[in-house]
Amino acid sequence: MANISELDPSASPLNYYGYELRRLRESACLTLNQLGKIIFCTGSLIGQIETARKAPTRELTERADAALGADGALLRLWPLVARSQLPGWFQPYAEMEAISTYISTYQTQLVHGLLQTEEYAREVLGVLTEERLDVRVEARSERQRILARTNPPAVWVVLNEAVLHGTIGGLNVMRRQLSHLLSFRRQGHVNVQVLPFTAGAHAGLMGSFTVLRFKDEPDIVYTPDYNSGHMTFNPTDLRDRSLRYDHLQAAALSVEDSADRIAQVMEERYGEHP
Numbered sequence: 001m002a003n004i005s006e007l008d009p010s011a012s013p014l015n016y017y018g019y020e021l022r023r024l025r026e027s028a029c030l031t032l033n034q035l036g037k038i039i040f041c042t043g044s045l046i047g048q049i050e051t052a053r054k055a056p057t058r059e060l061t062e063r064a065d066a067a068l069g070a071d072g073a074l075l076r077l078w079p080l081v082a083r084s085q086l087p088g089w090f091q092p093y094a095e096m097e098a099i100s101t102y103i104s105t106y107q108t109q110l111v112h113g114l115l116q117t118e119e120y121a122r123e124v125l126g127v128l129t130e131e132r133l134d135v136r137v138e139a140r141s142e143r144q145r146i147l148a149r150t151n152p153p154a155v156w157v158v159l160n161e162a163v164l165h166g167t168i169g170g171l172n173v174m175r176r177q178l179s180h181l182l183s184f185r186r187q188g189h190v191n192v193q194v195l196p197f198t199a200g201a202h203a204g205l206m207g208s209f210t211v212l213r214f215k216d217e218p219d220i221v222y223t224p225d226y227n228s229g230h231m232t233f234n235p236t237d238l239r240d241r242s243l244r245y246d247h248l249q250a251a252a253l254s255v256e257d258s259a260d261r262i263a264q265v266m267e268e269r270y271g272e273h274p
Contacts, residue, residue: 035067039064061078078142096214096220097146103213105157106157106204109208122137123168179266185255195253196252209241218233220238
């Protein structure tokens with residue numbers, strides 16, 4: 001096992017977390033096994049986290065922070081650790097998303113990551129490999145915490161109706177995912193519109209995209225790809241996507257009618273009236 005003292009805490013958020021965890025544990029005069037017993041895990045797992053060989057979960061972080069009297073020090077590190085577990089090409093976008101004030105997005109195939117349930121996200125992220133799946137799912141959940149903060153960004157989502165019919169993970173997973181979408185009706189800062197099949201040719205035929213707006217920074221357009229994503233500040237691209245989004249919103253059902261359509265699909269396709 002690598003010696004934690006060889007870790008460079010400035011090398012990565014995971015290294016910094018492991019360095020701090022060991023420092024706090026040793027200050028509390030606890031062995032790996034002793035701390036493990038206190039927070040209900042193995043000493044081996046603690047050692048792997050301290051040597052940056054495994055990422056911690058939020059639940060473990062909460063227990064360790066309390067057990068070590070860290071006064072929130074580990075909890076404040078956790079979002080950085082979670083973000084570092086996202087794909088490298090996606091991290092710059094996630095960092096900008098976290099400080100945005102307005103998010104408008106059009107999605108052709110999937111529910112947007114900020115609105116996904118944990119089990120839906122697990123199905124999406126586990127398509128090719130289940131390696132580190134728990135950590136990747138938790139990193140996505142951490143992204144969603146921006147919706148629960150004191151001043152959350154305004155979020156406007158246009159979903160192609162195909163998203164409601166794509167049976168990701170089976171009937172139960174989809175039923176709970178659509179129910180989760182309906183729950184945002186009670187949150188004024190999140191609005192969901194459905195672009196119906198009857199819209200025909202529309203401004204989103206080229207694919208999904210997201211526009212981020214900020215208080216003191218220029219707007220950003222993000223376009224996803226199979227294994228990468230493209231962010232740009234280019235005014236021409238911003239103007240194009242903004243115009244496309246205006247057309248998509250105009251062609252989509254109203255927020256109220258969209259909720260009715262989601263409820264209809266839940267009942268007819270997934271067998272439950274919300």
